[in-house]
Amino acid sequence: MLVLLLALAVLAVIAFMLWRRNRRLEREHFIRNYAWPKGLLDRLAKRRPELSLKDRVLVTRGLKQFFLAHLRSGRRFVSMPSQVADDLWHEFILYTRGYDAFCRQAFGRFLHHTPAVVLGEEQQNNAGLRRCWYWCCREENIDPKNPSRLPLLFALDAKLAIADGFIYAPDCKTLTSAQGGTVHCGADLGGGDGSDGGSGDSSDSSGDGGSGCGGGCGGGD
Secondary structure, eight states, rough: HHHHHHHHHHHHHHHHHHHHHHHHHHHHHHHHTOOTTTTHHHHHHHTTOOHHHHHHHHHHHHHHHHHHHHHHSSSSOOOOOHHHHHHHHHHHTSSSSHHHHHHHHHHHOOOOOOOOOOOSSSSHHHHHHHHHHHHHHHHHOTTTTTTTOHHHHHHHHTTTTTTTTTTEEEGGGOOOOOHHHTEGGGGGTTTTTOOOOTTTTOOOOSSOOTTTTTTTOOOOO
């Protein structure tokens, strides 16, 4: 009888782990294939008129990479490293019902907006940037500790020549002293392994930057 109970317990644990994994994969698929609300790219064009349609589509890919980083980190707090992707995120939030429905299906709860940041004195933002860097690098098969190039989200502002953008380089060893003051180093973000809650289903809100919600979350599984 005891052996049977142990076997059932093991099967229950395996079934739960498979369910969580399948749910994360379903959420990833939803994010990757999500169709943006009608008119969203036009809103971005008004905010950033210098961007072509091709540029704006590239920004949508960067924002999806951010959302995937949040999901794959275990829905923990990730900081936004791109000004132009942040602009698109802000415009997306203005579609109140659509954004809420997206969040519920992608994350199981509402994801609050937080402004784009760079490494600084704020510990939570720094942890969120490192977490975002790790998962964006993983998405593109880049070594986060020794990057040969930048993942899309961290390359966007420079690639699109965003005037107020945050400019990153993979490794600042190649920069001149004149460049160093305005360019941020991707390699400086590679200290963490992004493993805190990497299942994509953690609801833990403790620890450094542990909340996946910025200003707070709604409920959800």
